Amino acid sequence: MILQFFISRMDYSKRRRHPSDVKISILLYVLLATVDGQIRYSVPEEMRKGVFVGDVAKDLGLDVRRLVAGRARLVIDDEIKYVTLNPNKGHIVVDERIDREKLCAKKSPCSFSLEIVLEDPLELFPITIEVQDVNDHAPVFPKKEIHLDISESTAVGTAFLLDSASDPDVGINSLQSYALKANEHFILKQRARPDGSKYAEIVLHKALDREKQSEHALVLSAVDGGEPQMSGTVKIQVSVLDANDNAPVFTQRLYKASVLENVLRGAIILRVSAVDADQGYNGNVTYYFTHLEEDSSFPFEINPFTGEIKLTGELDYELLSSYEINIQEKDPWGLVGHSKLIIDILDVNDNSPVITMASYSGKISEDSPPGTVVALISVQDKDSGKNGQVRVAIEENLPFSIKSTLRNYYTLVTEQILDREINSKYNITLTAVDEAFQALSSKKSFVLEITDVNDNAPAFGQNVYTTHVMENNSPGVTLLQVQATDPDQGQNAHLSYFLVENEINGNPVSKYFSIKPESGTIQSLYSFDYEQTKEFRLQVKAVDGGSPPLSSNTTVIIKVQDQNDNPPQVLYPVQTAGSVVAEMVPRSADVGYLVTKVVAVDVDSGQNAWLSYKLQKATDRALFEVGSQNGEIRTVRQVTEKDLLKQRLTVIVEDNGQPSRSATVIVNVAVADSFPEVLSEFSDFPHDKDYNDNLTFYLVLALAVVSFLFITCLVVIISVKIYRWKQSRILYHSSLPVIPYYPPRYSDTLGTGTLPHTYNYEVCRTTDSRKSDCKFGRAGSQNVLIMDPSSTGTMQRMQSEKSILDEPDSPLEVSKQLASFTVAFVFEQPSRNSSAPWTAKYSGIFHFKVI
Numbered sequence: 001m002i003l004q005f006f007i008s009r010m011d012y013s014k015r016r017r018h019p020s021d022v023k024i025s026i027l028l029y030v031l032l033a034t035v036d037g038q039i040r041y042s043v044p045e046e047m048r049k050g051v052f053v054g055d056v057a058k059d060l061g062l063d064v065r066r067l068v069a070g071r072a073r074l075v076i077d078d079e080i081k082y083v084t085l086n087p088n089k090g091h092i093v094v095d096e097r098i099d100r101e102k103l104c105a106k107k108s109p110c111s112f113s114l115e116i117v118l119e120d121p122l123e124l125f126p127i128t129i130e131v132q133d134v135n136d137h138a139p140v141f142p143k144k145e146i147h148l149d150i151s152e153s154t155a156v157g158t159a160f161l162l163d164s165a166s167d168p169d170v171g172i173n174s175l176q177s178y179a180l181k182a183n184e185h186f187i188l189k190q191r192a193r194p195d196g197s198k199y200a201e202i203v204l205h206k207a208l209d210r211e212k213q214s215e216h217a218l219v220l221s222a223v224d225g226g227e228p229q230m231s232g233t234v235k236i237q238v239s240v241l242d243a244n245d246n247a248p249v250f251t252q253r254l255y256k257a258s259v260l261e262n263v264l265r266g267a268i269i270l271r272v273s274a275v276d277a278d279q280g281y282n283g284n285v286t287y288y289f290t291h292l293e294e295d296s297s298f299p300f301e302i303n304p305f306t307g308e309i310k311l312t313g314e315l316d317y318e319l320l321s322s323y324e325i326n327i328q329e330k331d332p333w334g335l336v337g338h339s340k341l342i343i344d345i346l347d348v349n350d351n352s353p354v355i356t357m358a359s360y361s362g363k364i365s366e367d368s369p370p371g372t373v374v375a376l377i378s379v380q381d382k383d384s385g386k387n388g389q390v391r392v393a394i395e396e397n398l399p400f401s402i403k404s405t406l407r408n409y410y411t412l413v414t415e416q417i418l419d420r421e422i423n424s425k426y427n428i429t430l431t432a433v434d435e436a437f438q439a440l441s442s443k444k445s446f447v448l449e450i451t452d453v454n455d456n457a458p459a460f461g462q463n464v465y466t467t468h469v470m471e472n473n474s475p476g477v478t479l480l481q482v483q484a485t486d487p488d489q490g491q492n493a494h495l496s497y498f499l500v501e502n503e504i505n506g507n508p509v510s511k512y513f514s515i516k517p518e519s520g521t522i523q524s525l526y527s528f529d530y531e532q533t534k535e536f537r538l539q540v541k542a543v544d545g546g547s548p549p550l551s552s553n554t555t556v557i558i559k560v561q562d563q564n565d566n567p568p569q570v571l572y573p574v575q576t577a578g579s580v581v582a583e584m585v586p587r588s589a590d591v592g593y594l595v596t597k598v599v600a601v602d603v604d605s606g607q608n609a610w611l612s613y614k615l616q617k618a619t620d621r622a623l624f625e626v627g628s629q630n631g632e633i634r635t636v637r638q639v640t641e642k643d644l645l646k647q648r649l650t651v652i653v654e655d656n657g658q659p660s661r662s663a664t665v666i667v668n669v670a671v672a673d674s675f676p677e678v679l680s681e682f683s684d685f686p687h688d689k690d691y692n693d694n695l696t697f698y699l700v701l702a703l704a705v706v707s708f709l710f711i712t713c714l715v716v717i718i719s720v721k722i723y724r725w726k727q728s729r730i731l732y733h734s735s736l737p738v739i740p741y742y743p744p745r746y747s748d749t750l751g752t753g754t755l756p757h758t759y760n761y762e763v764c765r766t767t768d769s770r771k772s773d774c775k776f777g778r779a780g781s782q783n784v785l786i787m788d789p790s791s792t793g794t795m796q797r798m799q800s801e802k803s804i805l806d807e808p809d810s811p812l813e814v815s816k817q818l819a820s821f822t823v824a825f826v827f828e829q830p831s832r833n834s835s836a837p838w839t840a841k842y843s844g845i846f847h848f849k850v851i
Contacts, residue, residue: 057090070118135226149334165222247335454546500539564657
């Protein structure tokens with residue numbers, strides 16, 4: 001493929017000549033070739049920045065988008081980057097002015113190599129760029145003037161070697177020919193060396209006569225073959241000497257020497273010698289180097305008198321492997337002899353391998369499979385042979401290996417699965433060692449960071465968290481903080497906490513608790529009641545911020561601690577307003593007689609529910625005592641006739657909480673042997689006539705309401721009423737002793753009560769009735785007399801306080817939101833006993849709760 005460019009103007013710089021702007025029109029060819037899969041471009045030197053070199057995207061058959069996505073770049077071994085890659089177009093363009101003479105000197109063809117590296121996946125394309133020479137240098141002689149001393153006896157045909165002109169250009173642009181300005185005595189002879197370089201000799205064409213002309217001025221021109229042609233000239237000043245008929249001769253036509261490139265300065269490389277058949281002054285010989293460029297850094301010098309050649313500079317096999325030197329000898333009369341010296345430079349291992357990271361990002365994901373390429377490594381050694389052969393190794397105990405790919409290129413790949421949580425980064429050291437006897441090595445260290453993926457779920461510090469909170473807490477109080485850890489990094493380790501949705505007592509958990517997503521702090525939203533709920537179980541979920549997110553759960557147990565927030569509740573005896581409740585004690589009662597038992601409960605738990613009973617006030621403290629633990633009221637002495645019939649006891653019930661709570665109950669005791677005596681005594685209470693009238697009206701009204709309810713509900717409750725009526729009749733004619741009534745869970749162990757059983761109102765309820773807010777009354781006591789101040793009858797009293805539940809943990813169910821009303825009824829029955837002609841009134845009370 002030939003790409004043709006047209007350059008309308010090019011500036012050339014000329015050494016040791018006046019610069020000039022030359023307007024030229026040339027055809028510039030850039031050659032592209034592929035040899036064994038390698039692309040080769042050609043570009044002239046001295047091109048300006050940005051000049052097109054080659055379309056690699058087209059020539060490699062790659063899409064420009066592939067170059068951009070693969071972060072295409074050039075890898076060049078040299079420090080100077082002559083070209084650069086435009087990935088958006090896929091073109092290689094000139095980035096720095098190329099001086100072929102500086103780059104390759106006389107080497108032809110001149111080229112440099114580079115590689116195009118693509119990533120994801122990794123691809124490498126070698127490219128060679130040949131730098132074409134342009135005629136930007138004119139031939140230059142090492143001296144402005146050449147002086148020759150020639151004896152006048154010199155025979156016609158004698159040749160005199162001249163200093164050669166130098167032209168750093170190569171090929172047709174290099175030195176092509178010499179020309180000598182026409183003169184009478186000398187003609188020009190052009191000759192070529194084995195390496196192709198040309199040099200000139202002037203040949204004596206006509207004998208010299210110093211007496212006629214002692215000086216001759218000649219002009220020698222050197223011309224190259226470039227377009228346009230360039231030339232250089234030098235003046236030759238010939239001085240005619242008197243006769244000296246023997247020229248000096250070197251002992252060898254060709255001298256050869258070998259020297260190591262690391263030899264020290266001042267070392268003697270070789271000694272040359274010449275013989276002159278003349279004697280005396282005419283036999284003295286001096287030695288010179290010829291054909292040396294004036295500005296060249298030639299590392300040798302010759303002693304003009306001894307012929308010793310000494311090293312004056314530094315040798316570098318990698319820059320120049322041999323030197324070819326022309327040596328000239330001359331006697332005092334100008335006769336000369338010529339010889340050649342070839343010095344071969346021997347390579348020593350003086351260059352350590354150079355490790356370059358051609359492609360390296362510094363990061364790799366922890367989920368990368370084995371065999372993933374981590375880096376592309378270039379290793380160069382400028383030495384030759386075994387000195388330039390390199391081995392690359394990596395430290396042991398690392399999950400990586402080195403593989404050789406292309407010439408001087410290696411890849412660093414993973415050997416096993418990586419885990420950032422075990423090692424978040426690796427310090428990797430590469431060691432490059434050459435194959436020399438005294439091997440040189442170099443190391444390069446770099447850090448490879450392992451990037452995180454979300455492969456670890458959060459983990460709580462405990463499977464179960466337990467905390468306690470006092471009941472009646474303020475909403476918003478902090479209960480505890482749960483905390484989980486995630487060994488991942490960054491967003492993958494950012495944790496948020498949530499409550500798992502479930503129900504507590506039929507309500508969502510969010511009604512009772514909240515959790516801060518950032519800190520895991522759990523707060524209450526509700527004031528807890530130990531008597532309702534003693535323990536809460538929550539599920540807390542920790543979720544990380546990865547994609548997809550991972551989570552884990554833990555259980556939180558919140559135990560509500562009891563607080564002494566409920567006073568004791570007296571179940572028996574029942575306290576009523578407008579009536580007097582009395583316990584009967586016969587006058588024949590002995591010491592320890594059980595009068596009654598104060599029954600109380602406390603819905604709190606633990607020591608808050610431990611109750612103690614004390615007798616606070618009494619009409620006669622010497623007659624009664626109260627059991628501190630069981631609340632039993634007993635006589636402490638024999639009852640006598642002198643004791644008052646009416647005894648009033650005030651009992652205080654205290655719990656064991658801090659601070660303690662208490663309740664008081666008044667117990668009326670009648671010291672008598674018969675009901676008439678009791679009734680006559682308790683009927684003496686003064687009452688207002690209007691009060692009695694009103695009470696009678698209410699009783700009549702209540703009886704009417706009850707009668708109406710009986711009629712409407714007769715089908716349902718008739719059997720119950722008949723049963724109760726029969727029981728009341730049997731009880732009325734019975735003279736059996738009265739057994740005192742105790743609520744469930746209490747028992748009388750010390751005797752029987754004093755009042756007979758009367759009416760017992762039973763209530764039937766469903767198995768689910770305990771879950772409602774309805775309160776059902778139960779006969780409070782069978783040995784309680786309720787005295788109606790407006791009459792002399794007695795009536796049974798149902799308990800109007802809270803009833804005891806069946807469950808041991810919830811002894812009471814309290815109704816706080818129900819309306820209620822009470823209906824009382826009275827039955828009058830005349831006495832059949834002639835000895836006690838009084839009318840008995842039997843009364844009852846129904847409590848109705850409206851839900």
